[in-house]
Structures are given as C-alpha cells and as structure tokens.
Amino acid sequence: MASLDSVSLAILLGAVLVMAGILSSLLALRFGAPLLLVFLLIGMLAGDSGPGQLRFDDVRTTYLVGSVALALILFDGGLRTRFQSIRAVLAPSMVLATVGVLLTALITAPFARYVLDLNWTESLLIGAVVASTDAAAVFLLVHAQGLRLRPRVGATLEAESGTNDPFAVFLTLMLVEFISLGQSSFTHIAVEFLRESVLGAVVGVVGGRLVVMALNRVALPQGLHAPFVTTAALVIFGAAQIAHASGFLAVYLAGIIVGNRPTRAHNSVVTFLDAATWLAQIVMFVLLGLLVSPQRLISSIVPAVLVALVLMLLARPLAVFLCLAPFRFNWREKLFISWTGLRGAVAIFLASIPMLVGLSNSYLYFDVAFVVVFISLLLQGWTLAPAARLLHVALPRADRGPRRVELDLPGQLEQQLVGYPVRSKSLYFRRGLIPSWSKPTLVIRDERILSPLEADPIAPGDYIYLLAPPEKAEALDRFFVDMPPSTAPDPHLLGDFTVSGEHTLGELAEIYGVAVGDEQARLTLADYFDIHLDHAPKEGAELVLDPIVLVARSIGGGRVNVIGLRLPEEEEVAVPLTRLQTFRRKLAEIWSQVAGV
Numbered sequence: 001m002a003s004l005d006s007v008s009l010a011i012l013l014g015a016v017l018v019m020a021g022i023l024s025s026l027l028a029l030r031f032g033a034p035l036l037l038v039f040l041l042i043g044m045l046a047g048d049s050g051p052g053q054l055r056f057d058d059v060r061t062t063y064l065v066g067s068v069a070l071a072l073i074l075f076d077g078g079l080r081t082r083f084q085s086i087r088a089v090l091a092p093s094m095v096l097a098t099v100g101v102l103l104t105a106l107i108t109a110p111f112a113r114y115v116l117d118l119n120w121t122e123s124l125l126i127g128a129v130v131a132s133t134d135a136a137a138v139f140l141l142v143h144a145q146g147l148r149l150r151p152r153v154g155a156t157l158e159a160e161s162g163t164n165d166p167f168a169v170f171l172t173l174m175l176v177e178f179i180s181l182g183q184s185s186f187t188h189i190a191v192e193f194l195r196e197s198v199l200g201a202v203v204g205v206v207g208g209r210l211v212v213m214a215l216n217r218v219a220l221p222q223g224l225h226a227p228f229v230t231t232a233a234l235v236i237f238g239a240a241q242i243a244h245a246s247g248f249l250a251v252y253l254a255g256i257i258v259g260n261r262p263t264r265a266h267n268s269v270v271t272f273l274d275a276a277t278w279l280a281q282i283v284m285f286v287l288l289g290l291l292v293s294p295q296r297l298i299s300s301i302v303p304a305v306l307v308a309l310v311l312m313l314l315a316r317p318l319a320v321f322l323c324l325a326p327f328r329f330n331w332r333e334k335l336f337i338s339w340t341g342l343r344g345a346v347a348i349f350l351a352s353i354p355m356l357v358g359l360s361n362s363y364l365y366f367d368v369a370f371v372v373v374f375i376s377l378l379l380q381g382w383t384l385a386p387a388a389r390l391l392h393v394a395l396p397r398a399d400r401g402p403r404r405v406e407l408d409l410p411g412q413l414e415q416q417l418v419g420y421p422v423r424s425k426s427l428y429f430r431r432g433l434i435p436s437w438s439k440p441t442l443v444i445r446d447e448r449i450l451s452p453l454e455a456d457p458i459a460p461g462d463y464i465y466l467l468a469p470p471e472k473a474e475a476l477d478r479f480f481v482d483m484p485p486s487t488a489p490d491p492h493l494l495g496d497f498t499v500s501g502e503h504t505l506g507e508l509a510e511i512y513g514v515a516v517g518d519e520q521a522r523l524t525l526a527d528y529f530d531i532h533l534d535h536a537p538k539e540g541a542e543l544v545l546d547p548i549v550l551v552a553r554s555i556g557g558g559r560v561n562v563i564g565l566r567l568p569e570e571e572e573v574a575v576p577l578t579r580l581q582t583f584r585r586k587l588a589e590i591w592s593q594v595a596g597v
Contacts, residue, residue, distance in 0.1 A: 037381065039281070039282050039289065040286075040289040040370075040373070040374065040377075042285075043288060043290045043291075043292070044289045044292050045289075046286070046289070046290060047289065047292065054290060056287070056290040056291065057291065059291070059352055059355045059356050062284075062288065062291060062352055063349070063352050063356050065280075065284055066284050066287075066345065066349040066352065067237075067247075068234065069283065070165065070345065070346065071233060071237040071247065071248065071251045072230065072276055073280065073281065074162060074165065074251050075237075075251045075252065075254065075255040075273070076274065076276075076277045077158075077162045077255065078251070078253065078255020078256040078257075078258075078259060079255040079258055079269070079273060080259060081158060081159075081256050081260075082260065086158060088152070089152060089155045089156045089159055092156055092324055093160045093163065094159075095323045096156070096160040096164065096319075096323050097160050099319075099323055100319045100320065100323045101128075101167050101319075102131075102167075102171070103322060104127065104316055105131040107127070107319065108126065108127035108130065108307065108315045109127040111306065111307060111310045112127060112307050115302075115307065116303050116364065116368070118361065118364075121179055122361060124175060125172065125175040125176065125354070125365065126307065126365060126368055128168060128171040128175055128350070129172055129350045129351050129368075129369050130307070130311055130343055130347045130369055130372045131168055131171070132167070132168035132343075132346050132350075133161045133340075133342055133343070134161065134342055134344025137342040137344030137377065137381070138340060138342050147385055147394055148394060150333070151538070153337065153393050157337060160337075163252060166248040166249035166252075168346065168350060169350065170192070170197075170246065172353055174189055174192065176353055176354055179359055195244065195245065196244065196246040197249065199240070199243060199244075199245035200240050200248075200250045200253075201249060201253060202245075203236060203239060203240040203243065203245055204236065204240070204249060204250035204251065204252065204253030204254045205257060207235075207239070207240075207254045208236075208253060208254035208258050211229060211232045211233075211236075211254065211258050214228070215228070215229065215258075215265070216262075216263060223268075226268050226269045226273065227272070229258065229272075267406045267407075267416075284345050285345060291352075293363075297370070297371070300371075301371060304367060304368045304371035304372065307368055307372060308371055308372040311343075311372060312339075312375075312376065312379070312380065316338050316341040317334075317335070320334055320337050320338040321338070324337070332392055336388060336391045339380060339387050342380050342384075343372050343376040343377075344376075344377070345373075347372060347373050348366070348370055351365045351370070352366060403421060404418060404419070404420060404474075404476070404480075405417075405418070405420075405465075407419070415467045415468065415470075416468065416473065417441065417466070418438075418465065418466050418476055419463060419464065419465040420463070420464055420476070420480040421461070422458055422459070422480070423480065423481070423482060424460040425482035426479065426480045426481060427478065427480075427481075427530065428464075428479040429458065429460060431527060433527055434466070434531070435468075435472075435476065435530075435533075437468065437472060438466045439467045439468075440466050441465050441467050442464075443455035443462050443463065443465070445461075445463075475533075499562075499563055500525075500561065500562065501526035501559065501560045501561040501562060501563055502525075502561075503525055504521060504522060505520050505522075505523050505528060505545070506522065508525070508545070509521065516545075525550065525560065525563045528543065528545070528550070529541065529543060529550070529563075530559065537552050537560045538552065538555065539554065540552060541560075548565055548566065549565075549566035550563050550565065551563065551565075552564075
C-alpha cells in the first residue's frame, strides 16, 4: 500500500506543478514576463533547494520528456508554416541554421575556455549547446507581445528557429562522442552529417505524405484524427532516430507537408496539437527547473553570465551579420534577427546529454546552459517588442481578429464552413464585400437558420457562415473586423500613373478605356483588391484589370489607398537571374515536386 500511495502522491504533485505553471502564465502575460522563464522558476521552487523540497535527479526521464516535447513542438511549428511564406527566405534561413550555429559555437568557445578553464573540445561543446535559437521561445514571445514583424524578418526567424535544432543536436552529439572516445575524423563527421540530414529529410517527406494519405483515406471515428496525427509525428521521430537520422528534421518536414496539404479535420488537429505542445513545454521546463541546484550554480554563476553576454552581444550578432551578408537584409533587420536569437529548452535539453552519458564536468554544461537561457529570456525576451519598434521591423499592430468558427465538412477537403458575427462597422456590412472564392451559405438570426436570400438584408448581430478553402479561411478575417478610419493617400505618391484607392473602377474605365461590368463599376479600387486577393493586401501586390495591371503602392488601415497603374505600352525589361537566384529557384521547384506543396 505504501508503494501505491507514493505513486498517487507523485501523480498529485506532478499535476499540481503543471497546474501551477498554467495558472502562473496568466500573471506572466499580464506583466509581460516570458512564460518559459516562469515555468523554470516553478520547477526550481519545487526542487530540493526550494520550498517544495522535491528531490529529482532523473536525467533519463528528463531527456525522454524533452525529446517528446521538442518533437511535438517542431511538428506543430511545421504544421503552422505556410511554405509560400518561407520559400523566399529558405536560403538565408538554411545558412543561419547551419553555418550560423557553427559560427556561434566557434566564436563562443574561446571565451568559454578562458572563463571556465576547460580544454578546447569541452569549450566547443559549451558553444554547441547554447548555439541554436529556440522556436518555442521566439514565437511564444513574439505572439504574446502582439508583434507583427515585417514578413521577410518574421519568415526568416520562423524557418531558422525551426531548422537549426537538428544541426545543434548533431554538433553536440559529435562532440560528446569525440570526448567519450577520444578520437574522430573529418570523414566520419561529414558522413554522419550527410546521413542524418539526407535520411532525416527522406523520412520526414515520406512520413508526412503517408500521414496525409492515411488521414484522407482511412475513415477514423470523429475525434481520433488529432490523436492519430500526434502519435504519427512521434512515430516519424522515433523511426528516424532508430535509423540514425535526424528525428528533429524529419518531424519538422513532416509537419510542413501535413500542414500544406488539404486533410480531414485540419482545424481539430491544429487545436489539439496547440494544447499538446503547451502541455509538453510546461512539463519539460518544470522538469528542467527541478534538475537545477542553486547551491551548485553559485560556483559557476559569474563565468556563466560572461558566456551568456558574449553569446548575446558578440557571437550571435557576428554570426548573423556574416551569414546574411550575401542576402539583401538591411542592418536594422540583421540587428533584430541577432537580438531575437533567444535560447530556451533546446539549450538545456542538449546540456542534459553530457549528464546522460556521464561525461566529466557534465553538471557544468547544464548549469551554464541554464544561466544562458535564464538571462536570454529575461533580457532579450523582455526587450523584444521595444527592439522591434526601435529598429523599425515591427508593422502597425492589427486589430484583434474576429471570433472565427471553422467547421470541416465530411468527405470534403477543398471547402469548409467559416462563421463570423456580423459587426456594424465591418467591411462586409458597410460595403457588402466578400472575396470571389467564398460563398455565403447560411445565416443565423435570433436562433433561426436562414438562407442568405431569406436573411437579406444582413443585419449587425447576425451570424453568417461561408464556404471557403481551408488555406484561405484566415484571409476572411479582414472583412468582419471594424473598418479603420480612412487614411488620406500621400500626395507625393500621386502622379500620372497612380490613383487613390477611393476611385471607382467606372472612373478608371472612362479614362483608360477598360471594360468593366455594371456591378464592378461601382467598386472602388481598394474594394477590388479586397475581393480578389487571397490574403491581406501588401505593398507590391498586383491584380490584372485587362489591359492594365494594378499595383498596391501604399497601405493604410489594412487597405490599399494608393494604386499604381502599369499601362500596356510600358515595356518590361527582363532582368537576367544571377546564379544564386537560379539555384534557389531550382531548389524551390524540386522541393515543391517532392513535398507536393
């Protein structure tokens, strides 16, 4: 009975710790504190050196939980990644994820050797452990602080933080193997790297395609789609690891493929994985906090702080500036990417590997990684939003999206039902605008279900459901939020070939001889962009109004307020592609064919 009581007590205490972490997140969000830091502190307070007095030193369990948690986090990150959004930044992101990690480790190593009195291999292991950025930390803080980053900067950070973990894991394992065996060769390292990356990519692509096929062809009971995808992600991760491939790369690529293909129950899968990854992060950080010993930290706190400062202020910025030199990033964007290299669970997780295999100084790696993560979350995490605004990489914050409801249709992958409350100041109510690819299907008014004809005219307070492709559902949001005040166009932009977005198509037709229908003639140019674009308008977006091409020149309040006209007599001069651009385009085409995205 005593053993049963101990099990029950462990379950109770574990659940209380996780619940404390969840509830503390509300307080952390209120005061802007990095949530992951809160979970670490909860674990420390519960440990044998804190008020909780829980003795926990099971490194194997921590490594197991950390592996599962990171696999789910990376799969969830891939699932939410739109390949179209990262295609343009694949090259700089991959350079940062590989060469950037290596450079960061190499620059950090000499300082670690000097302040920690280690040999060169051990110093390089310190650098490798703390070299990679943490995807969960970066995007949790970006979203928690309500930041809208410039598309290229946000996409680069997203792709880099999602793909640099496999290389950091590989580098750490190679160094641990070298320290354990005392020898290795460049050929062995090169072969291992190629095998892990190539085989990991193959397992990820094949596994992702198999998951998509299974989801769409196997008639699972309602509610089992999300658990199936979650366990399939862990199967892909485990299969890759057993084959001595990179399981982290495999599971991230599998997530990208599943997320970019039409599948059944997509929304329920995303919602379930969101909850699963939150729980995984909380459990992982609490366990990592339990492993920390404040008494042991005292002896290495000063050199660990110095390593953290060198990493943040010298190693990461230097690596970023060198890696992004061939690409067209300005210095402000490079500086922000440097500062956003937050360290999180990955660093502490990698630091547990030397403890697991019993290397000498193993606890030193763990303690240094903990201090680096703590300072990174505290200093960089709290200053992320001010840095983005100071460096002008943050876009104006958009209004909070409307309460959107998405319903999957059985046996239908191309369309889903998307529901919104109709607001009196929304674009849909005031202008009657709706994208050409969506179709109003039913209206709920006073608990009655009506067809769009029966409900005409739509009134504020109604709830409308529309048919729309799943990948475009989010683009409907802008039609159901309150319209911002009209923004006057910049008079300096107006000239012979630019017009205000408030002019109608009919007015344009009279001047330039464009043929438009009677219904379209009443639309403003801004309305025309809203209806025909698949996404929120951005500068440079183009629409064809034969024989004229309309180009968005200026955006205000989420709408196009200045449009440039590219007339048919303008001759476009073809600019020859550089070798690098040609190579990048070929890679994108090959990936699209292999991944089917």
